[in-house]
Amino acid sequence: MQNTLYYGDNLHILRDHIPDKSVDLIYLDPPFNSKANYNILFKEANGSMSKAQITAFEDYWHWNEESEKTFDEIVQTAPANIVKMMESFRQFIGHNDMMAYLTMMCIRLIELKRILKKTGSIYLHCDPTASHYLKILMDGIFGIQNFRNEICWKRTSSHSDSKKWSHIHDILLFYAGGGFTWNPVYLPHDPEYVKNFYRFHDEKGQYRLHEIIRTASMGPRPNLVYKYKGYTPEWGWRRIRPKVEALDRDGRIEWSSTGRPYLKRYLHEQKGTLASSLWIDIPPISGMATERLGFPTQKPEALLDRIIIASSNEGEIILDPFCGCGTTISAAQKLGRIWIGIDITHLATNLIKFRMRNQFGLEQGKQYKVIGEPEDLTGARQLAKQDRYQFQYWALSLIDARPYGDKKKGADTGIDGFMYFQDYEGKKRQVETIIVQVKSGHVGVKDIYEFGHVIDRENAAIGIFITLENPTKPMTKEAVIKGFYKPKFIPRQFPKIQILTIKEILAGKNPDIPPFVEAPYKKAARHDGGQMDVLETDD
Numbered sequence: 001m002q003n004t005l006y007y008g009d010n011l012h013i014l015r016d017h018i019p020d021k022s023v024d025l026i027y028l029d030p031p032f033n034s035k036a037n038y039n040i041l042f043k044e045a046n047g048s049m050s051k052a053q054i055t056a057f058e059d060y061w062h063w064n065e066e067s068e069k070t071f072d073e074i075v076q077t078a079p080a081n082i083v084k085m086m087e088s089f090r091q092f093i094g095h096n097d098m099m100a101y102l103t104m105m106c107i108r109l110i111e112l113k114r115i116l117k118k119t120g121s122i123y124l125h126c127d128p129t130a131s132h133y134l135k136i137l138m139d140g141i142f143g144i145q146n147f148r149n150e151i152c153w154k155r156t157s158s159h160s161d162s163k164k165w166s167h168i169h170d171i172l173l174f175y176a177g178g179g180f181t182w183n184p185v186y187l188p189h190d191p192e193y194v195k196n197f198y199r200f201h202d203e204k205g206q207y208r209l210h211e212i213i214r215t216a217s218m219g220p221r222p223n224l225v226y227k228y229k230g231y232t233p234e235w236g237w238r239r240i241r242p243k244v245e246a247l248d249r250d251g252r253i254e255w256s257s258t259g260r261p262y263l264k265r266y267l268h269e270q271k272g273t274l275a276s277s278l279w280i281d282i283p284p285i286s287g288m289a290t291e292r293l294g295f296p297t298q299k300p301e302a303l304l305d306r307i308i309i310a311s312s313n314e315g316e317i318i319l320d321p322f323c324g325c326g327t328t329i330s331a332a333q334k335l336g337r338i339w340i341g342i343d344i345t346h347l348a349t350n351l352i353k354f355r356m357r358n359q360f361g362l363e364q365g366k367q368y369k370v371i372g373e374p375e376d377l378t379g380a381r382q383l384a385k386q387d388r389y390q391f392q393y394w395a396l397s398l399i400d401a402r403p404y405g406d407k408k409k410g411a412d413t414g415i416d417g418f419m420y421f422q423d424y425e426g427k428k429r430q431v432e433t434i435i436v437q438v439k440s441g442h443v444g445v446k447d448i449y450e451f452g453h454v455i456d457r458e459n460a461a462i463g464i465f466i467t468l469e470n471p472t473k474p475m476t477k478e479a480v481i482k483g484f485y486k487p488k489f490i491p492r493q494f495p496k497i498q499i500l501t502i503k504e505i506l507a508g509k510n511p512d513i514p515p516f517v518e519a520p521y522k523k524a525a526r527h528d529g530g531q532m533d534v535l536e537t538d539d
Helices: 010-017 065-077 080-093 097-115 128-142 191-197 241-249 301-311 327-334 346-360 377-386 388-398 445-457 473-481 502-506
Strands: 004-007 023-028 037-040 054-058 116-126 147-154 169-176 200-202 205-211 253-255 261-266 317-320 338-343 369-371 417-425 428-439 462-467 497-501
Touching (some): 004 010, 004 346, 010 097, 010 338, 023 301, 065 080, 065 097, 097 116, 097 128, 116 128, 116 301, 128 147, 128 169, 169 301, 301 327, 317 327, 327 338, 346 388, 377 388, 377 502, 388 462, 388 502, 445 497, 462 502, 473 497
Parallel strands (some): 004 338, 004 369, 023 116, 023 317, 317 338, 428 462, 462 497
Antiparallel strands (some): 037 054, 116 169, 147 169, 253 261
């Protein structure tokens, strides 16, 4: 199976594209209870946060016709125990946002169970608001016997909450079938523990003294009761004589002043402290972190590193059905796993493609494939008909422009996207703007005339007009009349207004713009070679 990024509803993607029992590890972080839109945050060319935020998706679940249809599908097709569970939820919870969320999750978790190998593992990341309901749901679908852990991740520091204890943690529900992959994770020893127990030093390093003889609580072992160097433990040694002799030759046995032997355990030979279900050592992503990409729900890569290392091996398949900005995908790529990501917005898939290119040097169509995006004019028309905002985001990604503003929430400014480049003369540098406008419907000369006014108003260097339909001759003439932009650093000129059709862009035509164009999204840290050692580092 090849690394694959899917655009679309994960329920349909799972059903149409992912075979039974084909995935080794699933991680999902489904949105709920944020009471806010999930926005993509951008920085302006000068480094300040942009006021223009793009709604990636809205965390609003309401009981409606779609919820009722999905619930009816569960009743008609799910196993009897799941149907009884969902009917009990409905009687207890009623028809509200929580019930709509659980219904949406139930139908998808059934599909995730279908695609998960019998030896596979699944981690569901959730807010404590819904974790108790999701635990029951997971018990019903994956089996109580396959519940392994409820992991508590401390995601933030203590803060003031009105009349309640500070909410500082998330829950991860871990389920796995028989024979599942398990690679224990060790954490560095606590400095205080090292100070108290590893109190001795020699030429080999820091060490502690550990019992090498049996104690009364362990009971006697006659075959291990023997004399060595004049010492015969009452309950016997913990190792056979040849091994004790070998340890002694290696300088690993220390005799106390009373003549009692001890085994030297060196600190550098110990793996560390075994990680527990309480994760307090992985901090959230700070505002200044190099891995922060502007996704408010982005999780730290160290969190995914730990899950992937513990519950999969190199070459195995990792799936994230709510992949957001692609942290799971990035961690899987870095650790040598095959990955599958699914998201319902082109904002997310565009960001992930950009991330794969800049972090790992991966190119779409070579090291991974993208399914669900338009590949030709027919597909582009279908997307425009289905959702003009998603069409707009997809079209902007074709020329590496970043979206601007949230047209769903505000007035139309005549600007759909931005690009920036640096113009300079000698040591003097100036950031110049390229404005992009995308049209999926009928276009005419009036659109170009008005676009020219937008360019003037914004004092932009260049305007790129992307259209699904072919431009008319008057449109082309109006664009030419606008003239050229002449940069200071190269003896060239560039058309002030450039009209590009989707057909032309898909055929390989690019905007005629100056070099040194800034990246559309914030770059995450580069992982040279595509795979690297594990580092300790809101989707």
